[in-house]
Amino acid sequence: MIERRDFLKGCLACGVTAATVSVAGGKAMAAGSFEGYPDAMGVLVDLTRCVGCRSCEAACNAEQKLPEPDLPFDDTSVFKDKRRTTEKAYTVVNEYKVADKETLYRKMQCNHCTEPACLSSCFVNAYTKTKEGAVIYNAKVCVGCRNCMIACPFNIPAYSYSSPLNPLVQKCIFCYDTRLKDGKPPACVDICPQQVMTFGRRADLIKLGHDRIQANPGKYVDKLYGEKAVGGTSWMYLSSVDFDKVGFDGHIQNEPIISNVKDFLGFVPMVLSIWPALFTGVHLLATKNKDGHHDHEEGDHQ
Amino acid sequence: MKLFLARNPNTQIIDSLRKDNDTGRPWTLMEKIFLGLTPKQYMAQAMSNPLNWVFAAILLVGIPFIIARFIFGLSWAVGDPYDNAWGLFLGFGLFGMVPLSSSGFQLGSAVEVFGRHDFEPIERLGILNGILGYFFAVIFLMCDLGQPWRLIYPMFVSWGPEAVLFLVAWHVATYLSVQAAETSTAFFEWMGWPAGRTFVKKMALGLAVAGIILSTLHQGALGALSTYAPGKIHPLWYSSSFQWLYFFVSSLPGGLCMVIVVSTIAVKTMDWRCDATFKNSLSKLQVSLAKGASMGLITYLVIRLIGVAHDNKWAYLTTGWGGWWLFEIGFGVILSLVLLTAGIRNNSVTLVRLGAWTTIIGVVLNRLNVYMITFNWQNGHVHIPPFREIMIVITVYSIYIMTYRAILYRWPILFKWKTRYSEYAVLEPKPAAVTAPEAAGSK
Structure with a gap:
């Protein structure tokens, strides 16, 4: 009789867990076909216009009240290295010598994906994709597992490792709090003296990008980076050379990152539902009415 | 000792x-x-015991290091690894220790679900190995988290159920309780609390089945986590379709071989604590475990190869990374298979033990390769963890070994508790029972 009682107990326990986690599976499925908020804003970056003045870096620093940098923003010696975003710099410009005497500059910051990997990998739901297009972060719930840093295909989120009590993920938030939610462009776009960046509805920018490619034959490679990459990003780029040569991952997948884990997530409620009966059944088949088998009797120190 | x-x-x-052989007053x-x-x-x-001096030296340096990590922040210990956000604390401590702890659910289900009561002498060791591995994986996680005091947030404060890590958090927490219940029988016997033991024994089958479910999913989930980083992990170590299967399947031989290794160490270093049943059945049981492990390994080898074929990644095998992949497979899987199967065939427990070592090294190496060594392989350099990070890992691992040893010394894991279950009942009126023979003797 013990088996039957255990079986029922097992079913009950697993059923409850299955119910909880099926919700998880369902949500992940729905997320896969998300095509973005209709009025999400974006920025089109034209690499051919950038002269590497770094005023966007300075504007970002001031707007986000970041600490003073080690070297002033007009110092071009920083171009010696390929820099990345840190907790002190949400945007950085890197220099690329692409051909004899031709130099391109590439600004990097959070690309504000339509289906962000940071968001889908976060187990406390600290990230939100707002209807305005920004990917923002809730510092109050972040546990600091840094899975978002592992997941971000652009290596953007940084972490304030040096803070003992309140270390946080830090990255560009599209100036959401101070500008974007009021419909204003972010500080870096505003300050650019070269009109490298165009702020607008993402849907319009895609059209604008392709129009610019068509209107200037030979000037650009025929690709709008970010239109399709990892399910689309709010920030998109035009370049005169292959994107691989200016620090982009040219082979990035077009499907959003969450599509990589969907198979597994879908499998979860199935295991939770099928395994209890399967293995309890195996137990009955393997042990019932077998010679030498004895139930777990109370005093089993024979 | x-x-x-x-x-x-x-x-x-x-x-x-x-x-006095269970006749005198209670201890x-x-x-x-x-x-x-x-x-x-x-x-x-x-x-x-010279080993204790080694541990003392490690703790003397390491404990201040752990304290400093929390006072001065994570960067004091690990630096600012923006691109390699997961270092040794997780790469070794979580991803390496969890597969070696799958022994709990395997031995639990062998005995309780499949009715293989001949595994009983080693069942408790398998379960203890499981719970300690998970428990210390959580300790490593606490060292790694930026704000470890928020560890319960995914349970109670803010849910992110579409994240694989959400599943890992819930499953590891649930599974820790399942294993705590399974291990508690030994603890209850040691403490002399029969009611607790009876209660847990009644749930044995339910717990074992829960163990299978939770283990299938979270061992797999640890692999599925890497599919968030498709471009960063070297293609030979990456498969979006099969990654979770690689992790799950390799955890099976990993856990079984860990039990072979630990039971070997136990019988060699604490012979006094192992009872005759354990010692006499050990060789036979280790060979049986090796059979399970080798079936797991051959399956693992085949699916790893299928993965390379599925995405047509053969060309990578001729590169430097390909050589490293061949080493991982050659040493950790093929050599292990040869040693284990030769050991089984010739009934040589020495070969089996050697094969168990290479298996667990291979499993840990695989986890390190996925999350650390090949991570950001396109950058062209491997992130080397700083000394303080390595020292903290050595310290926590030493505490793990010391805890393991302390429990094996005391609880009835390697030996059967001599007090029979039926005698627990007599414990309460014991004073009378004790005084009777004494009174008789004094006359």
Whole structure:
């Protein structure tokens, strides 16, 4: 009789867990076909216009009240290295010598994906994709597992490792709090003296990008980076050379990152539902009415 | 301890509830903690063990390091690894320790679900190995998290159910409780609490089945986590379709081989604690475990190869990374298979033990390769963890070994508790029972 009682107990326990986690599976499925908020804003970056003045870096620093940098923003010696975003710099410009005497500059910051990997990998739901297009972060719930840093295909989120009590993920938030939610462009776009960046509805920018490619034959490679990459990003780029040569991952997948884990997530409620009966059944088949088998009797120190 | 017992052959090492072969008064908790030795004797035997001095030296350096990590922040220990956000704390401590702890669910289900009661002498060791591995994986996680005091947030404060890590958090937490219940039978016997033991014994089958479910999913989930980083992990170590299967399947031989290794260490270093049943059945049981492990390994080898074929990644094999991949597979899987199967065929427990070592090294190496060594392989350099990070890992692992040893010394894991279950009931009116023979004797 013990088996039957255990079986029922097992079913009950697993059923409850299955119910909880099926919700998880369902949500992940729905997320896969998300095509973005209709009025999400974006920025089109034209690499051919950038002269590497770094005023966007300075504007970002001031707007986000970041600490003073080690070297002033007009110092071009920083171009010696390929820099990345840190907790002190949400945007950085890197220099690329692409051909004899031709130099391109590439600004990097959070690309504000339509289906962000940071968001889908976060187990406390600290990230939100707002209807305005920004990917923002809730510092109050972040546990600091840094899975978002592992997941971000652009290596953007940084972490304030040096803070003992309140270390946080830090990255560009599209100036959401101070500008974007009021419909204003972010500080870096505003300050650019070269009109490298165009702020607008993402849907319009895609059209604008392709129009610019068509209107200037030979000037650009025929690709709008970010239109399709990892399910689309709010920030998109035009370049005169292959994107691989200016620090982009040219082979990035077009499907959003969450599509990589969907198979597994879908499998979860199935295991939770099928395994209890399967293995309890195996137990009955393997042990019932077998010679030498004895139930777990109370005093089993024979 | 070995030395001490050689010098004092008449010492009573506690293996039952009561003194004098279970006929005298019950042992007090303090006596149980000191194994029946006086505190002075206990200290003397501890001091004469050179391994304890090694541990003392490690803790002397390492404990201040752990404290400093929390006072000065994570960067004090690990630097600012923006691109390699997961270092040794998770790469080794979580991803490496969890697969080696799958023994709990495997031995639990072998005995309870499949009715293989011949595995009973080693079942408790398998389960203890499981819970300690998970528990210390959580300790490593606490060292790694930026704000470890928020560890319960995914349970109670803010849910992110579409994240694989959400599943890992819930499953590891649930599974820790399942294993705590499974291990508690030994603890209850040691404490003399029969009611707890009876209660848990009744749930044995349910717990074992829950163990299978939770293990399938979270062992797999640890692999699925890497599919968030498709471009960063070297293609030979990455498969979006099969990654979770690689992790799950390799955890099976990993856990079984860990039990082979630990039971070997136990029988060699604490022979006094192992009872005759354990010692006599050990070789046979290790060979049986090796059979399971080798089936797991051959399956793992085949699916790893299928993965390379599925995405047509053969060309990578001729590169430097390909060589490293061949080493991981050649040493960790193929060599292990040869050793284990030769051991099984020739009934050589030495070969089996050797194969168990190469298997667990291979499993840990695989996890390190996925999350650390090949991570950001396109950057062209491997992130080397700083000394302080390595030192903290060594320290936590030493504490793990010391805890493991302390429990094996005391709880009935390697030996059967001499107090029979039916006698627990007699425990309550014991004073009368004890005084009767004494009174008789005094006449």
